[in-house]
Amino acid sequence: MKFVVLSILAAAALVAQSSEPADVLPDQPQATDLNINSRYTVESISFVGQHQYRLSTAARDEMHRLIGAKLSTEALNRLARRIRGELRATEVTFKLMRGGEANHVKVLLDVDNRRSNFDLSIPTFSYNSRQGWTGVAEAATTISGNTFTAGVVSDGDTLAERYTGFKLRYDRLSLGTDRIRLGFEFDSYHELYDRATLVALDNGASSSLGAGAYRSRTNFEPSATFVLAKPLTLTLGLSFEELAPQVSAARSESANVVVNTLRYHQSWEDSDANNQELDAGYNLRAATNLLSSDLAYTRHLLNVRYKFRHQQQSVEVTLMAGVIYGNAPLFERFILGDSTTLRGWNKYDLDPLGGNRVVHGSVTYGYHIMRVFYDAGSVWDQGKSPEAKHSTGIGISSGLGISQKGAFLLAVAFPIRQGRADPVFIAGMNY
Amino acid sequence: MSVSSEELVLRRAGDRIRVNAPRLHFLTGKSLIRLHDGAIVPFDFQLSIAAGSKTNVVQRAFERFTVSYDVWEEKFSVVRLRDFRKSASNLTANAAETWCLENLLAPASALGDRELWARLEVRSAEPKERSSFPYSDPGISITTLIGIFSRPPRPAQDHWAFDSAAFHLADLKP
Numbered sequence: 004m005k006f007v008v009l010s011i012l013a014a015a016a017l018v019a020q021s022s023e024p025a026d027v028l029p030d031q032p033q034a035t036d037l038n039i040n041s042r043y044t045v046e047s048i049s050f051v052g053q054h055q056y057r058l059s060t061a062a063r064d065e066m067h068r069l070i071g072a073k074l075s076t077e078a079l080n081r082l083a084r085r086i087r088g089e090l091r092a093t094e095v096t097f098k099l100m101r102g103g104e105a106n107h108v109k110v111l112l113d114v115d116n117r118r119s120n121f122d123l124s125i126p127t128f129s130y131n132s133r134q135g136w137t138g139v140a141e142a143a144t145t146i147s148g149n150t151f152t153a154g155v156v157s158d159g160d161t162l163a164e165r166y167t168g169f170k171l172r173y174d175r176l177s178l179g180t181d182r183i184r185l186g187f188e189f190d191s192y193h194e195l196y197d198r199a200t201l202v203a204l205d206n207g208a209s210s211s212l213g214a215g216a217y218r219s220r221t222n223f224e225p226s227a228t229f230v231l232a233k234p235l236t237l238t239l240g241l242s243f244e245e246l247a248p249q250v251s252a253a254r255s256e257s258a259n260v261v262v263n264t265l266r267y268h269q270s271w272e273d274s275d276a277n278n279q280e281l282d283a284g285y286n287l288r289a290a291t292n293l294l295s296s297d298l299a300y301t302r303h304l305l306n307v308r309y310k311f312r313h314q315q316q317s318v319e320v321t322l323m324a325g326v327i328y329g330n331a332p333l334f335e336r337f338i339l340g341d342s343t344t345l346r347g348w349n350k351y352d353l354d355p356l357g358g359n360r361v362v363h364g365s366v367t368y369g370y371h372i373m374r375v376f377y378d379a380g381s382v383w384d385q386g387k388s389p390e391a392k393h394s395t396g397i398g399i400s401s402g403l404g405i406s407q408k409g410a411f412l413l414a415v416a417f418p419i420r421q422g423r424a425d426p427v428f429i430a431g432m433n434y
Numbered sequence: 435m436s437v438s439s440e441e442l443v444l445r446r447a448g449d450r451i452r453v454n455a456p457r458l459h460f461l462t463g464k465s466l467i468r469l470h471d472g473a474i475v476p477f478d479f480q481l482s483i484a485a486g487s488k489t490n491v492v493q494r495a496f497e498r499f500t501v502s503y504d505v506w507e508e509k510f511s512v513v514r515l516r517d518f519r520k521s522a523s524n525l526t527a528n529a530a531e532t533w534c535l536e537n538l539l540a541p542a543s544a545l546g547d548r549e550l551w552a553r554l555e556v557r558s559a560e561p562k563e564r565s566s567f568p569y570s571d572p573g574i575s576i577t578t579l580i581g582i583f584s585r586p587p588r589p590a591q592d593h594w595a596f597d598s599a600a601f602h603l604a605d606l607k608p
Contacts, residue, residue, distance in 0.1 A: 038474045039502040039511035039523055076474060099472025099505050108472070108505060 038076045045070050046102035048082075048110040056114065057181060059089055059233060074099070074108060083112065088270075089233075092116050127158075129342045129431030133349050135159050137342070137431075150174040156192070160341045163200055163333050163350070163357040166220075168192035182230040186240075190222040199355035200333075211359050211384055213298040213330035214256050217246035220334065226262065238264040241294065246332060258332050259294035260302075263287040278312040288335065300329030304337075317369040323380075327359035337361035339382045339392070346378055347394035347416030347427045358382040360389065372399045374414065393419040398429070441596035444552055446606035450539040453481055453554055454532070455596045461501065461510065461527040465558050465592055469503040469510070476500045476515075476559040481540045485548040488597075495540035501530060545603050552598040557591050 048066045050056060058066075062085050069078055083095040094115040099108045127139040141154035152172040159165035168191045175185040196204075196216055204216055226240025240262040245255050263286070270280040288302040304325040311318050323344070325337050336357030340350030344363050363380030375397050381389040398414025411432045418425060443454040465475045476498055483493040498515040504523070510530035511523035514537050522533050540552075 037500045037502065037513050038472070039504045040472050043506065097472070101505055106506065 036074075036076060038074070040099055040108060041074050041076065043074050043102075043106050043108045045072060045074050046104065046107035046109050048112065051098070051111050051113045054114065056086070056090055058086065062086055062089055069110075074110075079110060086112065086114070090114060090116070125432065126154075127432070129160055129429070131160065131342055132428040134341070135165075137161075145176075148176045150176060159195075161338075163336060163338050163355065164197075164216075165195040166192035166334070167195070168219075184228040186224075186226045186228070188222070188224045188226075190224075191219070192221075193219045197351050197355065199351040203355040211327070211330055212333065212336070212356060213258070213300060214246055214332040216249050217256070217332070218249050219247045221245050221247075224262070234269045235265070235267050238262070238266070242288070243294070244332075244334075256297040256332075257295065258290050258298045258335070259296035260288045260290040261294070278310075280308075280310040282306070282308040290329070290331070298330060298332060300327055300331040300335070302327045302331060302335050312369075315371045317367075319365075319367040319369070321363075321365045323361065323363040325361045331359065333357065337382050339363055339380050342429050342431050344378060345380055345392055345394050345418070346376065346396050346414065346429060347418040347425075348392060349427075353392065354382050358384050360385060362389070369400065372401045374398045374400045374412065376414075376416075395419060396429070442552060442554055442598040444598055444601060444606055446542065446603075446608050447539060449542050451481075451483065451542050451552070451606065452536065452539055453552065453598075454535055455554055458535070458554070458556065458594055458596060459527075459531060460556050460558070460592065460594060461531060463592060465501075466527075469501060470505075472503065472505055474500050474502040477534065478557045478559065479534065479538050480555045481538055482553045482555075483540055483545065484551045484553070485545060488551045488553075493540050493542075493545065495538055497534075497538050499534045499537070542603060547602060547604060549600050550603060551600055554596045555593070556595075557593040559591075 048070055062082070065082050065085065069075070069082065079097050083097055086092070087095040092114045096113045096115075098111045098113060100111060102108050121144045122142070124141050124143070125139065126141055127137060129137045131137075137158045137160040139154055139156050139158065141152055143150055143152040145151075150173070152170075152174070154170045154172075155168075156170060157165070157167040170188060170190040172186065172188040177183065178185055194217060201216065204212075222242060222244045224240055224242040226238055228236055228238045230236050242258075242260045242262050244258040244260070246258065247255050264284060265286075266282075266284040268280075268282045270278065284304075284306045286302075286304045286306075290296040290298050290300050292299060302325070305323065307320075307322045309320050327335065327337070333356065336359060338350045338354070338357040339345040339361065340348035340353045344365070345353065350357075361380065361382045363378070363382075365376060365378045367374055367376040369375075375395075377393070377395045379391060379393045381391050383389040394416055396414045396416030398412055398416075400412040400414075412429065414429045415426050416429055417427075441455060441457055443456070445452050445454070460477055461469065465477075468475055477500075479495075479497045479499065481495040482491045484490050485492045496516075500513050500515065502511050503509070504511060507524060509524045510527060511521065512525065512530050512533050513521040514534075520537060522530075525533060535554075538554075
């Protein structure tokens with residue numbers, strides 16, 4: 004598995020390098036630049052209003068390379084796109100002015116950072132014809148670098164149980180430096196269980212389960228995110244989770260964990276209209292007695308997603324691998340057979356309690372709005388043999404812009420098994 | 435005689451038809467601001483000829499012209515795209531607009547001696563298209579231009595349309 008992941012990362016890096024010749028020769032004179040000002044030499048590049056922005060070394064190098072060269076509209080637009088991405092600005096445009104010397108021009112970059120400071124969104128919305136609805140709605144407001152988010156959740160998709168409730172979150176977007184962010188989250192959920200899960204719990208189907216069914220859970224989670232080297236971030240935090248028992252006479256149990264998340268997210272766009280996106284993450288949750296946790300366990304999860312898009316065609320590959328040591332509660336256990344993994348399978352048929360080992364991979368090919376996907380994976384408990392499952396499906400998907408934000412998917416998925424074809428209808432947004 | 439309504443004047447140029455639109459001024463507004471900022475702005479032109487009735491279009495001509503503004507000379511430059519390149523520089527705004535029309539020619543063959551109408555449409559390129567515009571590659575296919583004019587203009591697009599009075603080919607002056 005490690006070799007597969009490393010190979011994909013290396014291949015993605017190589018493809019990204021080879022698809023960005025502009026970084027090597029951004030100021031190469033264009034023989035046929037349509038802008039009459041291309042005959043002039045760039046004297047300087049600065050920001051409107053003498054603003055100073057924190058840019059990457061690569062962006063600053065690109066600016067320096069353009070100065071002293073003949074003006075290239077294409078190179079300036081590429082620089083503007085890069086800066087827009089780095090500053091997360093709404094738009095970056097350039098203006099030309101006469102330079103101090105004859106036949107020289109000054110370039111002024113105008114960064115439009117206008118953003119709404121109040122946002123209503125539905126980060127997740129899905130329907131599975133076997134497992135029902137899942138939805139998350141959030142309201143967020145940003146005041147002077149502080150973001151306050153409130154959300155309501157009813158999720159029957161991502162865990163072995165359905166959890167319904169609310170979450171409140173505060174984020175400090177910078178702490179003296181843009182490289183450090185702070186966050187505090189409070190969640191309160193009420194749990195509902197499928198009959199298959201309750202039966203499995205009664206039968207003691209998993210000896211590695213850390214707690215039985217709980218009626219509700221609350222979570223308080225402070226965290227700090229450090230930008231190690233863009234786009235690599237490390238999040239360190241603590242999660243204090245309390246599980247209220249089904250029977251009020253019993254005592255609550257706590258799952259207090261140290262949370263570490265290492266995340267790499269990069270996207271590239273080249274002049275041939277090729278778009279690539281790589282998202283890789285490693286998450287570690289370790290429950291320890293040092294935090295007065297009743298449960299002790301360690302949970303490792305690795306995720307990789309790579310997407311390549313050229314004009315109307317796209318290919319997306321996702322990989323996931325996870326392992327839990329110790330006795331983790333239900334909400335920490337891995338499941339497959341939801342709206343993004345082993346689509347078409349019923350998660351309660353695969354394992355109604357989830358497992359402490361998981362491996363999953365998926366390939367999706369897209370042409371225009373058509374999507375065809377193939378999923379394969381296995382979820383199991385330590386000491387048992389993993390059994391690989393496969394599924395496939397076809398659907399339509401569309402979204403907004405290159406990043407496909409707001410993307411929706413309508414699909415029919417089939418578990419691949421002998422005997423019968425049992426299609427499942429899936430609809431959702433923001434996968 | 436030349437045929438003209440209040441808006442569109444037509445002339446014969448050999449076996450082709452040429453137009454003039456005295457009231458057409460597309461180097462204005464946001465497009466002009468962007469030009470003064472040193473950007474290039476593409477404009478798409480369609481000249482259609484209808485025969486028998488105003489809706490029976492029998493000939494079309496499409497062109498894309500990209501305009502830029504020399505920040506030192508304070509003059510406009512225009513490049514005609516598609517099959518081959520033709521350009522002019524050191525132009526005033528009016529001269530640049532006229533140059534575009536002079537280089538938009540519709541075939542006059544096969545029009546016969548029927549009653550004819552002409553329609554000129556001009557659009558600035560869509561903002562979305564501008565961001566991916568090939569600044570160094572002038573290639574644009576006629577299919578692309580047909581596609582552009584087959585849909586209504588977007589709200590963010592500047593657009594103009596002018597109609598001629600009814601005319602006969604034989605009545606057009608060179």
